[in-house]
Every structure is written in structure tokens, then in C-alpha cells.
Amino acid sequence: MLTDSTLVFVALAGIFAFSFYAVLVAGQLSLGQAGFAALAAYASAVLAPDPGEAGDAVTLAVALAIGVGVGVVAAVLLGLPTMRLRGVFLAIATLGFAEAVRILLVNAEWTGGAQGMSVPKVVTPGIAWALLALVAYLFWRQGPTRYGRALAAIREDELAARTTGIDVGAHRLAAFVTAGGTAGAYGALTAFTMRFIDPGLFDFASAIDGLVMAVVGGSTVWFGPVLGGAFLTLVPEIQRAAGLEAGWIRPFLASLLLLAVILFRPGGLASFFPVGRGPRPAGRGTARGAGGDAADDDPGAPGASGAATEPAHPHRRRARVAAGDVVARLTGISKDYGGVHALRGVDLQLRAGEVVGLIGPNGAGKTTCVNILSGLVPPSDGTAEVLGLDPARTPVHRVAAAGVARTFQHAKLFGRLSVLDNVLAGAHLVTRGTFLRRLLWLPSARRDERAAVVHATACLERVGIADKAGLAAGELSYGDQRRVEIARALAADPALVILDEPAAGMNRVEAAALGELITSLAADGLTILLIEHDVGLVMRTCDRVTVLDFGAVIASGEPAHVRDHPDVVAAYLGTEAV
Numbered sequence: 001m002l003t004d005s006t007l008v009f010v011a012l013a014g015i016f017a018f019s020f021y022a023v024l025v026a027g028q029l030s031l032g033q034a035g036f037a038a039l040a041a042y043a044s045a046v047l048a049p050d051p052g053e054a055g056d057a058v059t060l061a062v063a064l065a066i067g068v069g070v071g072v073v074a075a076v077l078l079g080l081p082t083m084r085l086r087g088v089f090l091a092i093a094t095l096g097f098a099e100a101v102r103i104l105l106v107n108a109e110w111t112g113g114a115q116g117m118s119v120p121k122v123v124t125p126g127i128a129w130a131l132l133a134l135v136a137y138l139f140w141r142q143g144p145t146r147y148g149r150a151l152a153a154i155r156e157d158e159l160a161a162r163t164t165g166i167d168v169g170a171h172r173l174a175a176f177v178t179a180g181g182t183a184g185a186y187g188a189l190t191a192f193t194m195r196f197i198d199p200g201l202f203d204f205a206s207a208i209d210g211l212v213m214a215v216v217g218g219s220t221v222w223f224g225p226v227l228g229g230a231f232l233t234l235v236p237e238i239q240r241a242a243g244l245e246a247g248w249i250r251p252f253l254a255s256l257l258l259l260a261v262i263l264f265r266p267g268g269l270a271s272f273f274p275v276g277r278g279p280r281p282a283g284r285g286t287a288r289g290a291g292g293d294a295a296d297d298d299p300g301a302p303g304a305s306g307a308a309t310e311p312a313h314p315h316r317r318r319a320r321v322a323a324g325d326v327v328a329r330l331t332g333i334s335k336d337y338g339g340v341h342a343l344r345g346v347d348l349q350l351r352a353g354e355v356v357g358l359i360g361p362n363g364a365g366k367t368t369c370v371n372i373l374s375g376l377v378p379p380s381d382g383t384a385e386v387l388g389l390d391p392a393r394t395p396v397h398r399v400a401a402a403g404v405a406r407t408f409q410h411a412k413l414f415g416r417l418s419v420l421d422n423v424l425a426g427a428h429l430v431t432r433g434t435f436l437r438r439l440l441w442l443p444s445a446r447r448d449e450r451a452a453v454v455h456a457t458a459c460l461e462r463v464g465i466a467d468k469a470g471l472a473a474g475e476l477s478y479g480d481q482r483r484v485e486i487a488r489a490l491a492a493d494p495a496l497v498i499l500d501e502p503a504a505g506m507n508r509v510e511a512a513a514l515g516e517l518i519t520s521l522a523a524d525g526l527t528i529l530l531i532e533h534d535v536g537l538v539m540r541t542c543d544r545v546t547v548l549d550f551g552a553v554i555a556s557g558e559p560a561h562v563r564d565h566p567d568v569v570a571a572y573l574g575t576e577a578v
């Protein structure tokens with residue numbers, strides 16, 4: 001039989017699990033939530049008015065406001081210096097914070113030290129469940145929005161997320177602060193539930209509990225934490241009903257479950273529920289329902305007929321560079337990696353509307369060159385200018401925002417997201433945020449999401465892969481992954497598209513279609529830099545070709561001129577390509 005206090009504990013556990021979910025969706029492992037919760041619990045216990053005078057409702061409202069506020073402020077203060085950390089380093093740093101908080105609370109006088117302090121009880125099951133529902137609602141609405149997709153993109157591949165224009169630092173901090181606020185709410189609620197708080201409530205074991213509940217429930221689906229919280233809180237109840245009093249069973253089971261979930265069911269308990277996660281593609285001829293992943297809760301998903309009336313681009317279509325203007329210029333660029341001279345005095349110029357090929361044998365420095373152009377790697381010497389920016393001094397997402405989009409030599413897709421969501425994430429720079437408006441169910445949010453889906457579907461159609469929109473990107477063949485990457489790059493409405501070996505993994509027919517696509521993109525005014533080992537494709541599609549060998553330019557000019565250049569023939573000697 002579920003008692004009132006069990007009901008409250010299940011709800012509180014769910015809220016605490018959501019504070020872990022908040023960062024796990026962005027791929028961060030933070031264990032500081034117990035520290036946020038402890039600060040919030042004590043601050044609200046000390047500062048909130050006495051319910052005997054103010055009434056239960058006022059006391060709880062003030063306590064929650066204090067708890068969330070304290071959690072948010074603490075997360076900002078902790079997040080600013082720690083957001084540069086990744087993976088286990090962030091986990092350790094945040095765990096250190098939580099432990100420091102606990103030790104301070106144990107040793108402070110105003111907290112009652114290890115003895116704790118008494119707090120009036122005002123939380124009822126109804127209140128606890130209403131608040132859990134509110135928190136779950138926030139995360140549910142967050143998922144299929146520009147913000148939610150950006151967090152998922154960061155989780156899946158941070159570097160690729162940067163190059164699609166997502167400000168990874170700001171988004172990670174936002175997720176961390178959300179976790180702080182949620183943990184703060186949990187702390188305040190815990191204080192006004194237990195009648196008595198002591199630092200042991202927020203110790204290492206409780207931090208691990210929260211993490212286990214989020215992971216066991218499912219750390220990528222919004223209702224996962226509710227499942228995890230309910231499941232693990234009910235274990236002792238079931239034990240009691242069965243007459244098993246052993247205290248070790250719950251933690252033992254939790255640890256075992258964590259292991260099993262990580263090994264066999266990374267999606268957690270939530271993955272047993274067939275719930276769609278992404279919007280449906282727009283328009284006719286697309287595979288809605290493909291892969292069983294396209295049904296969804298998203299009111300932004302348009303019907304087939306509605307799509308036809310939508311504009312084929314979202315709101316912030318970016319200004320084109322005038323034909324013939326210089327889009328990018330590398331002057332005397334060198335790059336050394338220790339003793340390796342990856343680039344030596346490279347000059348390269350790209351003009352609007354041109355397709356420029358960059359070829360050369362393996363290790364010639366082609367990828368290094370495009371990494372410099374897209375801001376991923378600073379040159380050791382020389383100057384670079386891309387769309388008016390110095391990419392060496394500009395954060396990668398700002399280079400992308402200026403109009404540079406790229407693909408990678410080894411496709412870097414957001415593997416667990418659908419193909420359509422990949423392209424929607426690629427449209428980050430040209431779509432409006434819809435999260436806050438989705439919370440209020442404003443029709444304009446639905447319109448904006450719909451326009452984004454129409455735009456993304458058009459990009460998928462352009463590369464001929466709209467029929468796979470509902471599949472998880474990681475399930476696709478190599479050739480298809482490359483096409484999705486190109487669609488994702490196009491979704492940002494860029495001025496310069498850098499394609500790093502796009503035909504790798506494609507058959508002849510697909511490569512020929514790719515050639516036609518590149519030509520048509522240039523006809524639309526885009527500038528293309530094409531790195532490709534398929535020299536036939538380069539010769540067919542490029543206006544100019546630059547050849548690198550051992551980090552230096554050995555030839556540059558029209559394809560026919562370059563093909564017959566003796567140095568190029570020598571560099572490629574032994575290959576059939578030229």
C-alpha cells in the first residue's frame with residue numbers, strides 16, 4: 001500500500017532525477033546536484049517564513065523561489081569555471097563541489113551541523129506530484145525545439161555541433177543552470193517534506209542515486225527520470241511488502257540496474273515505450289514513419305498538404321555574397337604539428353559562386369587547410385580571412401554564423417538523432433528559438449517549427465535522401481551519411497560550403513549525382529571548396545583546382561591545366577586517377 005510519504009518521495013525522486021537528466025541530454029556528466037540541493041534546502045529552511053504565520057502555500061512558494069534561485073546562482077558560479085571540462089573531469093569537479101558544500105554544512109553552526117535542523121512539513125503528495133508534472137512538462141516541451149535539438153546535437157558530437165553554428169559553451173552552461181534550478185527545487189521540497197534536514201541527505205550516495213535514477217529511467221527521453229525515480233523509490237516498498245528488510249537490497253539493485261542499463265539498454269526503461277522522438281518530414285514522397293521513429297508529439301509537424309503552402313526557407317535567410325567577391329583568402333599559411341609541416345606557405349582564394357577543388361595525395365595537408373578555414377585549427381603562420389572574419393581569432397560557431405558550413409572526412413552526424421533532426425540541427429542559425437513559446441503553446445512556435453521542418457525536408461530532397469528522414473542517422477550507409485551531412489550543411493543557408501571527401505563511400509551513380517548537386521549549388525550562388533580523391537569528379541565539377549603535395553601548393557588553375565601539370569602527374573604517379 002502506497003503511503004502519502006511514499007507518494008511524495010517518488011515525486012521528489014523524479015524531480016531530482018530530472019536535475020541529472022537536464023545535463024545528460026547535453027552529454028554532460030555532473031554530480032554537483034546534491035550540492036545545489038543542499039544549499040537550496042538550507043537557504044529555504046532558514047529564509048522562508050513560518051507556515052504558522054504565513055500559511056503553507058506562501059511558505060512553500062517562497063521556499064521554492066529561494067531554492068530555485070540558490071540552485072541557479074550556484075550553478076552559474078560553478079559552471080563558469082567548469083564548463084570547459086568534459087566527461088569524467090566535469091564529474092569529478094562537480095562532485096568535489098558537492099562534497100565541499102556538505103562539509104561546510106556539517107561544520108557550520110547555523111545549520112545545526114551534523115545534527116541538522118528541523119523544518120516544518122508543508123509538502124503534500126498533491127503538491128509534490130504537481131511540481132513533478134511541471135518539471136516533466138518543461139523537459140517534454142524542450143525536446144523538439146531549436147534549443148532541445150542543439151543540446152542533443154552537442155551530446156552526439158560536440159565538434160559537429162560547433163560547426164553548425166551552435167554556441168556550445170552557452171548551451172552547456174544553460175543546461176547546467178537548468179540542472180541547478182531543478183536540483184534547487186528538489187532541495188527546497190525535501191526540506192519542507194522531511195521535518196528535519198541534515199547534510200547526510202545530500203551526500204555522495206544521494207548524488208549517485210539521482211544519477212542512477214536518470215540513467216535507469218532513460219537519459220534521452222523526457223519521461224525517463226519519472227520512471228527511474230518511481231522504480232527505485234518503490235523498491236523498498238515492494239521489499240517491505242514482501243517482508244524483506246535487508247537495507248542493502250535497494251543500493252545493490254540500483255548498481256546492478258545501472259550496469260545492466262549501460263550494457264544492454266542504453267536508452268533506459270523509457271526505451272521500452274514506443275514513443276516517437278522527432279518531427280515528421282514535410283511534403284509528399286517522404287517516408288513518414290520510416291524506422292518507426294517519426295510518429296511524434298510534435299504539433300510542429302506539418303501534414304503533407306499543409307507543407308506545400310509553406311515558404312521553402314525559414315525566417316532568417318542570410319545575405320548572399322555578391323558574385324565574384326572574395327569569400328575566403330589564405331595567404332602564406334603554414335601549419336606545423338611538432339616536426340610535421342602539414343602546410344607550407346599556402347595561398348588560396350575562393351570567389352563567390354566558384355567550385356574550387358583541393359586535391360593532393362594522402363597527408364598532403366588538405367584537411368588541415370579546411371580546418372583552418374572553418375576555424376577549428378589556427379595556422380602557425382600566415383593570414384586567413386573568411387567572409388570578413390579571421391577564423392583563427394573567431395569561435396567556430398561564429399565562423400559558421402558568418403556563412404561557412406562543412407562536412408567532415410569521416411562523417412560526423414548526430415548518430416542517435418533522426419536524419420531530419422540532424423538537418424534541423426543544421427538549421428540552427430537560420431531558425432528561431434521556439435522553447436519558451438512552446439511552453440505556452442503559442443501558434444507562432446508551431447508555425448516556426450513547421451517552417452523549419454519544411455526547410456530541412458527541402459534540404460534532404462535536394463540531396464535525394466528525404467525518404468530516409470525518419471531513420472536514425474547512425475543506421476545509414478556511408479554514402480547516405482555523407483548526403484545527410486551535405487543536407488545538414490545546406491540547412492544553415494551558408495555562403496561557403498566545404499566538402500571534405502563527399503564521394504567517399506558512394507558508388508558511381510551516387511557520385512555522378514553528387515557532381516550534379518555541386519554544380520547546381522554553385523549555380524545558386526554558393527561557393528564550394530571540394531576536397532576529393534575522385535579526381536574525375538573534381539575535373540568535371542570544379543572551375544579551378546589547387547593541388548597540394550607535402551603541404552605546399554604545386555599547381556593551381558583550371559582543371560585541364562592542372563591535370564597536365566608535370567608536378568601533379570609526378571605527385572600522382574602510380575595512381576590511375578589523373
Ligand SMILES: Nc1ncnc2c1ncn2[C@@H]1O[C@H](COP(=O)(O)OP(=O)(O)OP(=O)(O)O)[C@@H](O)[C@H]1O
Pocket residue numbers: 337340341342360361362363364365366367368369409
Ligand atoms: N592534429 C594533428 N597532429 C599531428 N599531425 C597532424 C595533425 N593533423 C594532421 N597532421 C599531419 O599533417 C599532415 C597533413 O594532414 P592532413 O590530414 O591535412 O592531410 P590530407 O591531405 O587531408 O590527407 P588525407 O587525404 O589522408 O586525409 C599529415 O602528415 C598528418 O599526419
